Amino acid sequence: MEAAAHQYNVHEAKTHLSRILEQVATGEEVVISKAGEPVAKVVPLRPQVKRTGRGSLRGAIRIADDFDELPEDIANAFGVQ
Template sequence: MDAARQYNVHEAKTHFSKILEVVATGEEVIISKSGEPVAKVIPLKGKVQRTDYGSLKGQVAIADDFDELPDGFAEAFGVDT
């Protein structure tokens, strides 16, 4: 992995929009104060792009006893069964 770009606080304030553009491409940026790194700006994970219903087919499993309450559960929460 390449070294992260580094900016001092003044540069970061002046070029904040450019820094966000760089981060949006997947790079990390380090912000330094008096030559010492104090913060890291990293990209957020993107949204999951689902193309259609059923896109998780085969990836989710529901146990056969999913609808059965464990012993004592209903009583503990005051649920009538």
């Protein structure tokens, strides 16, 4: 069961923006309401994926010369000659 998000009205959100951002940074979700009605949800961003440079797996992976050739029984099953 998911825990309920913290809820702030617009005035509280303006006053306590730094606190709200700290809560969101730790993974919490915060709802901002106007006149008692939820109007926005502040959620943490997904962490950015750190990618290595192109060619970083060179030499670590070997692809066989016939990797894209279908075995005869599978080729026949799909009508590929």
